[in-house]
Amino acid sequence: MKNSKMFITGVHIFFIMATVVFLAPVLIVIAVSISNENDIMQYGFSLIPRSIDFTAYQIILKDFTVIGRAILLTASVAVVGTILALTVNSLLGYVLTKPDFIFRKPITLMLIGSMLFNAGLIPTFVINTRVYHFGNNILVYLLPGLGGAWAVILFRTFFSGISPSLMESAYIDGANELQIMAKIVLPMSKAIYAIQFFMGIISRWNNFQTSLLYMTDEKLYTIQYVLQRNLTDAKTIKQAYEAFGMMADINIPIMTMRYAICLIGILPVLLLFPLMQKFFSKGIAVGSVKE
Amino acid sequence: MKANGASPAVMAGRRKSQRHRNLAFSAMAFPAVLALILFEYVPLSGLVLAFKNYNNVDGIFGSPWNGLDNFKFFVESSDMAIVLRNTIGYSLCIMLLLNLLGGMIIALLLYEVRSRFANRLYQTAMLLPDFLSWVSISFIAFLLLNPESGIMNQLLTTLGLRSIEWYNEAGYWPFIIVGFQLWKAVGMSGLYYYAALLNTDTQLFEAASLDGAGKLRQIWHISVPQLLPMASIVLITQMGAVLSTSFDMFYNLPMNTGALQSTTNVLSTHIVRGLQSGQIGSTAAIGLFQSVVGTILFLTTNAIIRKLSPAKAMF
Structure with missing residues (x-):
């Protein structure tokens, strides 16, 4: 008994330390973004700012076009792309639960095939740019990720847990398949839709590679690409603001601005995250159901 | 039916x-x-690029064939050995520490936390980093590793040690990369195993504790076997992805620094850098190799597991 109490205490100590390790870096990002640039140059980064200074945010908000445009673009493609993918994948997942659907086998084979083997980055890139003309084209953010085999199978697994007699009786009452889906399946599958929606939004919001590969037009950069350019190349920040001739005379607080921009990039995740917590256990339990 | x-x-x-x-x-x-057809199957036709001397004018199907020349370059290139070593080394290390051991340990420990509030809190904290992009995480790494104002060098100088030029010394990066990968994803990995643990019949624990089995023995004999089906699925999918390491991490975390490439260049970054310098044919050949090896490893691992324990195989 005594041993097991000590064990539990040990577990709590482990997790409390882990919690600090997991959360502290995000808190330091916030702290640095509201620090004074000179303090950082002199004393280095720290969790508690020596003095609070919002200069970074003032400068960013003064000329918000580049970042604001990237945020607007990324948020729009995230929402539109996720809703499209959810619709398309759940429709397929739904019909794959029907034993009398004649194309069930071939489509399932197609899904498995796409999971087993993929063309790889170069053939995909060349086909996407040469055949579909996705270079500098906003459609590249929306279309290529649409038919996701894992998502379809996840939906199918979840839907096959719904009692078929419910759908059957609605069918006999004259409802068509779309109505059955909207009125019976959807309300019973909120958890899986919610988790897939959330995951879809986050992965699109965090997408970096697509802009790197497909975009040369600055207006089409997503937020992560803009962030990355700000981190790896301090000149990007300076140039962007000096170009407008407004800040050339004062010192630009590059470090604090970087982290202010970084925080703007993380913010949607921080806001959405707590809302989604309650769906996690359910959604992930589905993910672990064996095929 | x-x-x-x-x-x-x-x-x-x-x-x-x-x-x-x-x-x-x-x-x-x-x-x-x-x-699925347009974006998964049609691109397969682009695999012919691996056997062609691609040029923009003639396009995908018009460019001249060059047999296996693209693959020759890939065997002869001196970078390739290092890139392959990095890719396989990181993959196996991350699979073991993150996807298998790390996730299982987190799940087993979390299962012992009965307080609902504490359980929730720990889960939330551990999941948060997984939703941050690798770009944001590279900002966080820069907070720690920046040579002048970084927190690591602050610590080192306080301890009286010399500070380190982190972004110039490739030798430290295997630890940095595995460390950040664990930090980002161990919570999610743990949660998958945790979901599997929740199905355990709690009466087993009561019976075991009546028989005088201590906490650790209960975990070893009751909880761990509960995790094995999940672990074998993880093993199969991860073996299939041994050559497909995350591009975002290996590109962003070292901030695409040339000096660090000896320990941070992997197949995924090598292919993108090849594409950026216009080497379509040879990078397509590397990609084809990557896909074929992935499929073979996936199917082989699945077959081995099916032989050992049929219920645990994926199909």
Whole structure:
């Protein structure tokens, strides 16, 4: 008994330390973004700012076009792309639960095939740019990720847990398949839709590679690409603001601005995250159901 | 066939409308299938690039064939050995520490936390980093590793040690990369195992503790076996992805620094850098190799597991 109490205490100590390790870096990002640039140059980064200074945010908000445009673009493609993918994948997942659907086998084979083997980055890139003309084209953010085999199978697994007699009786009452889906399946599958929606939004919001590969037009950069350019190349920040001739005379607080921009990039995740917590256990339990 | 549990009269009516039903089903399946064909299957035709001397004017199918020349370059290139070593080394290390051990340990420990509040809190904290992009995480790494103002060098100088030029010394990066990968994803990995643990029959623990089994023995004999089906699925999928390391991490975390490439360049970054310098043919060849090896490893691992324990294989 005594041993097991000590064990539990040990577990709590482990997790409390882990919690600090997991959360502290995000808190330091916030702290640095509201620090004074000179303090950082002199004393280095720290969790508690020596003095609070919002200069970074003032400068960013003064000329918000580049970042604001990237945020607007990324948020729009995230929402539109996720809703499209959810619709398309759940429709397929739904019909794959029907034993009398004649194309069930071939489509399932197609899904498995796409999971087993993929063309790889170069053939995909060349086909996407040469055949579909996705270079500098906003459609590249929306279309290529649409038919996701894992998502379809996840939906199918979840839907096959719904009692078929419910759908059957609605069918006999004259409802068509779309109505059955909207009125019976959807309300019973909120958890899986919610988790897939959330995951879809986050992965699109965090997408970096697509802009790197497909975009040369600055207006089409997503937020992560803009962030990355700000981190790896301090000149990007300076140039962007000096170009407008407004800040050339004062010192630009590059470090604090970087982290202010970084925080703007993380913010949607921080806001959405707590809302989604309650769906996690359910959604992930589905993910672990064996095929 | 439970799904057909309708009365005979209904069945007769249904046969008539069977064609309508299948038409409706096909219409519903159509968008996803079309996307699958256009964006998963059509790009397979681009694999011919691996056997061509690609140029922009002649395009994909017009460019001249060059046999296996693209693959020759790939065997002869001196970078390739290092890139492969990095890719496989990181993959196996991350699979073991993150996807298998790390996730299982987190799940087993979390299962012992009975307080709902504490359990929630720990889960939330551990999941948060997984939703941050690798770009944001590279900002965080820069907070720690920046040579002038970084927190690591602050610590080192306080301890009286010399500070380190982190972004110049490749030797430290295997630890940095594995460390950040663990920090980002161990919570999610743990949660998958945790979901599997929740199905455990709690009476087993009561019986074991009546028999005098201590906490650790209970975990070893009751909880761990509960995790093995999940672990084998993880093993199969991760083996299939041994050559497909995350591009975002290996590109962003070292901030695409040339000095660090000896320990941070992997196949995924090597391919993108090749594409950026216009080497379509040889990078397509590397990609083909990557896909083929991935499929073989996936199927082999699955076959081995099916032999050892049929219930734990994926198919």
